[in-house]
Amino acid sequence: MTATAGQAEQLWSRCAGCASLLYRKRLRRNLDVCPECGEHTRLGAPERLRQLVDPGSLCLLPDRLPEADPIDFVDVLPYPHRLSAARVSTGLAEAVLCATATIGGHPAALAVMDFRFLGGSLGCAVGELITRTAERALDDRVPLILVTASGGARMQEGALSLMQMATVSQAIAALREAGLLTVSVLTDPTYGGVAASFATNTDLVLAESGARMGFAGPRVIRQVTGRALPEGFQTADFLLRHGQVDMVVQRRSLRGRLAALLAAAGTGRPARPPVPRQEPAPHHERLAGATPAADGRRPVGERPPVAVAADGTQPAVRDAWDTVRTARHPGRPTTLDYLDSVFDGFVELHGDRLSGDCPAIVGGVARLAGRHVMVIGHQKGHTTADLVARNFGMASPAGHRKALRLMRLAARLGLPVVTLVDTPGADPGISAEEQGQAAAIAENILTLTVLPTPVLAVITGEGGSGGALALAVADRVLMLQHAVYSVISPEGCAAILWPDRSAAPQAARALRLTAPDLCRLGVVDEIVPEPATAAQDDPAETARRLRAALLANLLPLLDVPPAMLVRLRRQRFRRFGATRTGVRAVAR
Numbered sequence: 341m342t343a344t345a346g347q348a349e350q351l352w353s354r355c356a357g358c359a360s361l362l363y364r365k366r367l368r369r370n371l372d373v374c375p376e377c378g379e380h381t382r383l384g385a386p387e388r389l390r391q392l393v394d395p396g397s398l399c400l401l402p403d404r405l406p407e408a409d410p411i412d413f414v415d416v417l418p419y420p421h422r423l424s425a426a427r428v429s430t431g432l433a434e435a436v437l438c439a440t441a442t443i444g445g446h447p448a449a450l451a452v453m454d455f456r457f458l459g460g461s462l463g464c465a466v467g468e469l470i471t472r473t474a475e476r477a478l479d480d481r482v483p484l485i486l487v488t489a490s491g492g493a494r495m496q497e498g499a500l501s502l503m504q505m506a507t508v509s510q511a512i513a514a515l516r517e518a519g520l521l522t523v524s525v526l527t528d529p530t531y532g533g534v535a536a537s538f539a540t541n542t543d544l545v546l547a548e549s550g551a552r553m554g555f556a557g558p559r560v561i562r563q564v565t566g567r568a569l570p571e572g573f574q575t576a577d578f579l580l581r582h583g584q585v586d587m588v589v590q591r592r593s594l595r596g597r598l599a600a601l602l603a604a605a606g607t608g609r610p611a612r613p614p615v616p617r618q619e620p621a622p623h624h625e626r627l628a629g630a631t632p633a634a635d636g637r638r639p640v641g642e643r644p645p646v647a648v649a650a651d652g653t654q655p656a657v658r659d660a661w662d663t664v665r666t667a668r669h670p671g672r673p674t675t676l677d678y679l680d681s682v683f684d685g686f687v688e689l690h691g692d693r694l695s696g697d698c699p700a701i702v703g704g705v706a707r708l709a710g711r712h713v714m715v716i717g718h719q720k721g722h723t724t725a726d727l728v729a730r731n732f733g734m735a736s737p738a739g740h741r742k743a744l745r746l747m748r749l750a751a752r753l754g755l756p757v758v759t760l761v762d763t764p765g766a767d768p769g770i771s772a773e774e775q776g777q778a779a780a781i782a783e784n785i786l787t788l789t790v791l792p793t794p795v796l797a798v799i800t801g802e803g804g805s806g807g808a809l810a811l812a813v814a815d816r817v818l819m820l821q822h823a824v825y826s827v828i829s830p831e832g833c834a835a836i837l838w839p840d841r842s843a844a845p846q847a848a849r850a851l852r853l854t855a856p857d858l859c860r861l862g863v864v865d866e867i868v869p870e871p872a873t874a875a876q877d878d879p880a881e882t883a884r885r886l887r888a889a890l891l892a893n894l895l896p897l898l899d900v901p902p903a904m905l906v907r908l909r910r911q912r913f914r915r916f917g918a919t920r921t922g923v924r925a926v927a928r
């Protein structure tokens with residue numbers, strides 16, 4: 341390109357909506373909205389902040405964290421190379437810019453995502469920075485505003501990126517408890533793990549004109565369903581029509597609308613007294629209330645030994661891709677099988693009381709060694725007919741809402757919750773998106789961070805992304821030896837980061853989705869060994885081992901007062917930020 345052509349390109353740009361050639365300065369003066377057709381051009385975080393806040397009020401929060409490549413991820417490029425390239429091209433340290441400022445004279449804390457930086461993906465550093473901004477809002481007793489733009493979780497950080505959905509959600513829960521307003525502003529595009537957490541579990545959700553939001557992306561839904569998508573699918577107007585956002589706002593009105601909402605929130609008295617900021621408890625306090633190990637039960641908070649079978653042998657290491665195939669084996673025991681073999685007296689409860697009963701989620705009361713518990717799990721099946729009837733264990737929004745109802749019921753009745761996770765992921769369907777799948781998952785994640793009763797999760801087969809996490813924000817997370825737990829399926833990851841889907845076995849290895857890997861990363865607390873060669877070969881022995889592991893982990897939790905349980909659970913998920921110990925820092 342000649343210098344003249346390059347300069348011309350900087351002066352003019354072509355509208356993606358109407359193809360008009362626009363003078364850039366004119367476009368910028370119009371807040372990057374096409375004066376001809378109203379197309380809202382995507383904004384970087386610095387420009388977005390400049391447009392939203394009162395001039396002179398902006399105070400950027402620190403954005404530097406120790407650089408982390410927590411799982412040493414390599415696809416066709418090592419992850420640190422992709423990070424460096426993103427820094428050079430955007431001039432930003434990460435995919436979010438955080439600040440305090442005033443809007444219309446009202447103070448607020450803001451976190452603004454930037455889609456240009458690795459697709460606005462949610463990694464440990466992004467989660468940590470947004471969480472700190474929420475904590476700053478709590479300290480300053482001001483509202484929190486989140487401007488989202490993201491393709492979803494950051495695959496290159498594996499399950500640790502998935503954990504950020506819980507970490508940020510519990511910071512939002514703390515603001516809810518303190519009576520402080522939280523607002524999300526959806527901008528184009530907002531998808532995946534961001535959509536299914538802090539983009540939708542805030543008090544108010546605004547959509548900028550032209551924004552699209554959903555859990556599953558349109559390409560995936562088209563591929564899976566083989567159907568054409570309805571006109572305007574997942575657009576701001578679609579979201580408004582389906583009750584998923586409070587309003588659709590033109591960019592030029594956004595600042596004024598936020599100012600009005602902040603003004604309304606600033607006039608009332610919070611319904612509840614402020615909750616003191618929760619500092620990490622000292623070690624002795626973390627163990628308080630737990631039973632000492634003398635009777636063989638492990639104190640709460642103590643890391644157990646990794647995967648030692650009952651006979652004392654270390655399980656053999658198998659390849660990640662082999663493990664994926666084992667975890668998906670149709671012969672593997674399902675939730676209903678475990679309800680029959682591990683628990684007694686299961687009474688199934690149905691329905692979300694709003695729209696239906698999802699067959700992919702089963703739940704109800706049962707007894708575990710004589711104690712009453714609420715069990716909720718994904719249900720697959722052993723035959724094709726079963727699998728189809730259960731939607732392959734992929735919950736619909738009604739399923740997530742049924743799970744939510746049962747969790748809340750359990751808390752009211754003082755019953756511990758045991759969840760059994762076995763799902764490829766949330767339902768990549770049109771109606772699931774129409775019915776607010778992202779918000780349904782987000783609300784479950786947030787609710788689990790505040791649930792005042794013990795929660796014990798077991799990944800029994802496939803722990804697929806947000807759909808799995810919606811049942812897995814728990815005090816203790818156990819995993820069967822040949823189960824997998826991942827932010828994305830290996831096939832999905834391969835399709836995005838490798839030249840084609842046949843790289844799924846490499847993706848499976850890179851994602852660190854096996855039980856031993858996740859135990860090392862602290863995502864999983866304990867591995868339940870499977871009989872040789874896998875659970876499906878000896879379901880009775882698998883059930884016996886699972887029952888023993890459930891009891892060993894549940895009994896100490898029963899002695900912990902509910903407030904402390906919630907506090908410990910939040911500490912468990914707070915430590916997944918970029919600065920937690922154990923994350924390997926890379927020299928910059």
Ligand SMILES: [Zn+2]
Pocket residue numbers: 355356357358359360374375376377378379
């Ligand atoms: Zn235009």
